[in-house]
Amino acid sequence: MAAYLQVTLNRIADPKVPDGCLLTVSATQFPALDAQGQAMVRAMIDGLRAMLEQALLAAGADEQEAAELALCTLATNKSLAVLSRAGFSSEDLATVAAAAARIPGETTFTTSSSAMETQGPRQSR
Secondary structure, three states: OHHHHHHHHHHHHOOOOOOOOHHHHHHHOHHHOOHHHHHHHHHHHHHHHHHHHHHHHHOOOOHHHHHHHHHHHHHHHHHHHHHHHOOOOHHHHHHHHHHHHOOOOOOOOOOOHHHHHHHOOOOOO
């Protein structure tokens, strides 16, 4: 995971490589894309995820850990592209990558509606 994110940081820092990521930009426009465009974006994202899972399996991760870390790595990679395009410093980007590389492969969060029910509505400040 750390090596893949280091490659991402190196590409972002390379002045010969255009800012941002076409796949990331396309994904942000997903609802506006026609069915063919949506299918292409999803296929590319799924392909990256599968590639990362295979690399993690080859490195000795079990199936669940590989799946979780691949998704985290993919999300971190895409967020680095967004933050870079928004002008975040290379130090900020390195901090994000380093923090993500330390995340264990254990799922501890939920996005289910039951979590919102137990926590109550979010208060605006």
